[in-house]
Amino acid sequence: MEVITWLEWAFDAVLSVGLLWLAWRALASPDLFKAIVLFVSFGLLMALAWVRLDAPDIALAEAAIGAGLTGALLLAALARLRAIAFKDTSVPPPQFSKPQFLHWLLIFFLLWLGAGLGYAIWVLPPYSTGLSVAVAAHLDASGVSNPVTAVLLNFRAYDTMLEMIVLLMALLGIWSLGGFPPHTDMPTGSVLDTFSRLLVPVFILVAAYLLWIGADAPGGAFQAGSVLGAAGVLLLLSGWRPRVSLTQWPLKLALAAGSSAFVIMGLLTILYEGQLLAYPAAQAGMLILFLESLATISIGATLAALFLGRSSDHEENQ
Amino acid sequence: MIPSDYVAVVLLILGGIFFFSGTVGLLRFPDVYTRLHALTKADNVGLGLIVLGLVVQAESWFVVGKLLLIWLLVLFAGASASHLIAKRALHRGIRMWK
Structure with missing residues (x-):
């Protein structure tokens, strides 16, 4: 089954790269509508990733809430924003002027968070049963x-x-x-x-x-x-x-x-x-x-x- | 492999071809209407073939029923959604490619 293993690796690799690329495009897109569509696609690929990780429960929730309903909420918010901007020209469009130091503060916090998460993953034992044994042992009493x-x-x-x-x-x-x-x-x-x-x-x-x-x-x-x-x-x-x-x-x-x-x-x-x-x-x-x-x-x-x-x-x- | 597996493989590959050509059409066709046409072919026939491929291998009639229900729902949703998109595009005055 050598071929199948290779195919799985290739699929996972395409999935991971696709997720990162979609996330980046969704954040970087200046067109909000496009960003929302990219976000929904990201959610659907994320659901696929959960399926690959043998977590169908989370995949269902991600597809339904993460991609579907959040996408609908974002689109509804965008329609409201446009309606306000279209109807009333006396209200200036919201200006987001960020001070420069906020940028650096944000970058610093993200790097700090990334380093922390990376370290946490690095020190994880490669194989661990986690709590699944304890859950399985008490499953009978759970109902x-x-x-x-x-x-x-x-x-x-x-x-x-x-x-x-x-x-x-x-x-x-x-x-x-x-x-x-x-x-x-x-x-x-x-x-x-x-x-x-x-x-x-x-x-x-x-x-x-x-x-x-x-x-x-x-x-x-x-x-x-x-x-x-x-x-x-x-x-x-x-x-x-x-x-x-x-x-x-x-x-x-x-x-x-x-x-x-x-x-x-x-x-x-x-x-x-x-x-x-x-x-x-x-x-x-x-x-x-x-x-x-x-x-x-x-x-x-x-x-x-x-x-x-x-x-x-x-x-x-x- | 038992005979039903061969049937399944053929159906799945055919379904894959439909999805592939639908994707190519979505990327290459000139306007929103022709793209919708390409997309719905992939959704309706491609998914139908894949569902049939899985039905051949299904373990019980219950699974067969669920798979066919999924296909029906996607047919229904796909047809309605592409109708809505096309109607909105017409309303906004997007011209058809000639």
Whole structure:
């Protein structure tokens, strides 16, 4: 199998060089639209790299969130920037005049960080099983058979709890900027309409499948949530807006459900088991599924709400 | 190699040829409309051939179903997305190459 090994080496080499090149081009491109397209391509190649490293869970998350939803968020931000620049010529375009010493400070910090990371990699033992033995030994008690889900939702569930809260905080930050953006009805055309109508049920089905399969195969709340979020983005793009009554407590409930479930579960486990998020082994599988379901809804709602964003006062005055 | 492997190899190579020519077309064709044409050929037929190549080797009907579903979804998304791109290009007054 000599040829296959060579092919794999060649593939990995092209992948690594492509990643570095795309990253550089995305940073150096003066055209913001081009930079975003390059960033999305970078995310897709990064997902391939994770597949090559035998990490399909991260590959799924990278492709869905890193490339897909972040790309959509960046494009939406760019469209807003252009709309402001186009409508109002009295506001001067933002000037980014950086003092020279900031440049050098940045270069110094990056070199320092690069050297630190390089040193950390250099001193790593060439072969190490890491924590995988410990995870495998306790997998039976975790309630799931996918080790990644066992770590994310059981052994280190507080990491996931904090991630959920970070996501919610990001949305709160954006919401503090203003009210809902003014909605202007625009004809989007029958193709996009039909497309979203046919696809959104499929999105929901795929999200449920990813959530369920996460217990024993790559998948889980973040992947499922990002698929739900993508469905929301598609609906928003095709001109759909939630009814005003839905944007009050039903939306807020959906946004806060994941974080609150984690916090309540954390308190209950401290009370009954004496430790944060240490589930009783017999109910672990069910509790994980419960937490993940609520987390999926919250992640999906939060990502779609991030895409919708808020209007600044400036836009409202138009 | 069993006979189905040969079939798979032929289908995968054919699919690869479609993707290659689609990429060449994307890089070399003169305007956005002809490039979309090249791209959708690679996506639709190339991916179809690769999916068929994998279907021949699939272990269960469940995997076959999932692979075919992926192809259908990409067909659907590709056709809609290229329609939207072409429509937007027409709206912005990008002329067709003659």
